[in-house]
Amino acid sequence: MNRTRSFRPILFAALPLLAAAPLLAQKPAYPESAVREVIDRYPNGVSVTDPYRWLEDQEAPETRAWIDGQNAFHGRVMAEVSGEEAIAERLGQLLMVDAQGSPTIVGGRYFFTRRRAGEDLFAIHMREGRDGADVALVDPNLLATEVPASVGLLDVSDDGRTLAYGIRRGGQDEIMVRFLDVDARRAVGTPLERARYFGLSFTPDGRAFYFTRYGEEGPRVHRRELTGAAGSETLVFGEGLGPEKIAFAALSTDGRWMLVTVSEGTSGGNDVYLMDVARGGAPVTLVAGTGKNYAASFAGDRVVVQTDEGAPNGRVFVADPERPAREQWREIVPEGEHPIQYVSLAGGRVWVGYLENVLTRARSFDLEGKPLGELELPGVGSFGGPFGRFEQDEAFYVFTSYDVPSTTYRYSVSTGESDVWARQAVDFDSDAFEVRQVWYTSKDGTRVPMFVAHRTGLRMDGTNPTYLTGYGGFNASSTPGFSAQHAVWLERGGVLAVPNLRGGGEFGEAWHRAGMFENKQNVFDDFIAAAEYLIREGYTSPERLAIGGGSNGGLLVGAALTQRPELFRAVLCQVPLLDMLRYENFLVGRYWVSEYGTAQDPEHFGYLRAYSPYHNVREGTAYPAVLFQTGDGDTRVAPLHARKMTALLQRATSSDRPILLRYDTEAGHSGGLPVRKTIEDTTGSLAFVMWQLGMPLAPRTSR
Secondary structure (H helix, E strand, O other), rough: OOOOOOOOOOOOOOOOOOOOOOOOOOOOOOOOOOOEEEEEEEEOOOOOEEHHHHOOOOOHHHHHHHHHHHHHHHHHHHHOOOOOHHHHHHHHHHHHEEEEEEEEEEEOOEOOOOOOOOOOOEEEEEOOOOOOOOEEEEOHHHHHOOOOOEEEEEOOOOOOEEEEEEEEEEEOEEEEEEEEOOOOOEEEEOOOEEEEEEEEEOOOOOEEEEEEEOOOOOOEEEEEEOOOOOOOOEEEEOOOOOOOEEEEEEEEOOEEEEEEEEEOOOOOOOEEEEEEHHHHHEEEEEEEEOOOOOOEEEOOEEEEEOOOOOOOOOEEEEEOOEEOOOOOOEEEEEEOOOOEEOOOOOOOOEEEEEEEEEEEEEEEEOOOOEEEEEEEEOOOOOEEEEEEEEOOOOEEEEEEEEEEEEEEEEEOOOOOEEEEEEEEOOOOOOHHEEEEEEEEEEEOOOEEEEEEEEEEEOOEEEOEEEEEEOOOOOOOOOOOOOOHHHHHHHHOOOEEEOOOEEOOOOHHHHHOOOOHHHHHHHHHHHHHHHHHHHHOOOOOHHEEEEEEEEOOHHHHHHHHHHHOHHHHOOOEEEEEEEEEHHHHHHHOHHHHHHOOOOOOOHHHHHHHHHHHHHOOOOOOOOEEEEEEEEEEEOOOOOOOOOOOOOOOHHOOOOOOOOOOEEEEEEEEEOHHHHHHHHHHHHHHHHHHHHOOOOOOOOOOOOO
């Protein structure tokens, strides 16, 4: 990928350099948080006291009053920090640019999401043919709603005339499903009301569709006529599946076959079923009960199956729907030295994305397993694709890195030629920075890689402000990617460090399992060892080191701050899991029992209690400065984790470093927010961390 070289200096108002010492000279006078102890007794006979159980009730008037008090306190503290305007201005320059996603090609039309420079939200666009003009079909920027609503493309009928899309309000996971007559530009069919949906597929004639809806009893796959009345759907699959299950359905191109993948939570392996829906056939089990990971997709009249059963790094099979028995499958890509990150199907080929020391390689095979070559990547970074349809030659892939904004390429599988479909025109001087991969040793001797990004020519004198972030869970791989938040951090002289912790998928399922259940402490040890490496090698010091993470990454930094508080100056903890004895009782927490375990199991209780951040806060400890961020709109990780932890840390800490909660009454777990809201939230995060590390919030000179 060509890097941006025509950088234009932008002048900022000169701001004073903030000293590393906190602005607060003594322990702050925090808002009152009443202690009302509740004692839980677990199956192994251990009693655990919870002093802030009352904060779990999100709608109680006393909880709302407490939230208001915390937000007011956060506002008063941060009002003393000058220079947020400069951060917001720069984030606006990086984010308020034209951006668009990879398209779906149906009926000679290109359907994709796009946000024009200056707009808040992505709209759904269509391009008639390769060279047609872009037309906005569904534009949430024109909707006047109290809570911002984003839209997402779900599916398009084979003739390109009917569009299904989701409406998501305030960043919540639940969506409303609507349908559009593309030619007439008007609503068509009967909507699906707000719920959790896992996929939607039109039948080939576009007159009906299949969808999975998650209800109180669990996931159910339904079929409904496009013009059918609300509630007229027919149950196709899922009767008897409990609320701990997740189900996805996919329809073959000809509409005859359906694959249904059923997961035991997010990490408990998959069962895969095949149905001849055109002939009303009953589900046929492709694989079940193994506890291993399976992913199946249609490739013409065949099924391509990726699995880690008997192969922790993954392998790929092909099956015939007419003869689906397991013994009839043919292995076409055997397990190799490097783990398979994904399999995609485009242009008549099976594309296998490998991670080689956390760098992506994309190789292609035919359905017989014959190697057909490797796609040459634009540089060192993260790669996805090619994505498209198995029957179409035209496909798309995406490339990005910490110092390279995202670019989508159009790719001809038959000729191997690529051209740029969309590039974020971000004014960022990529050549001024370098990204390196280093290796360090964790507590138990395991070697762990880490990406480190910073300005070229960085001095290793231990004084560099450093932001260490990670995830380490759910088989998710942390590969290099561009973000406006990281770009501002790097431009201000910060070091960005991202270790590839156990629990992720960077080295296959074995690496994942080394960081789940009773091995979860390995993830925290890896993260702490990364901090120690950065200090030892002269990148930074504890006074100049901040850590941050969200969701499972929020659990990560919560554990790090309670286990090694002296190692960090500041902590950014976003939409976190923190009470690991009760997490499964709220929202979709039951999905994660297959990753973490359950406190109702005596064996699981032991290790959960040992690392649960909420249960390992120690009275009188000098904790680092902490900013918790969450909000009412998070319908995935209950905001009660951040509420309870804020109250507990404010009471326990002996430090003058502030413990703050920034609680949004609209924001959700991730995504779906207007750009201006993203700028506001990111500005608050950066300002807090930069203030605590003694950084200027704006450059002292023009860039």
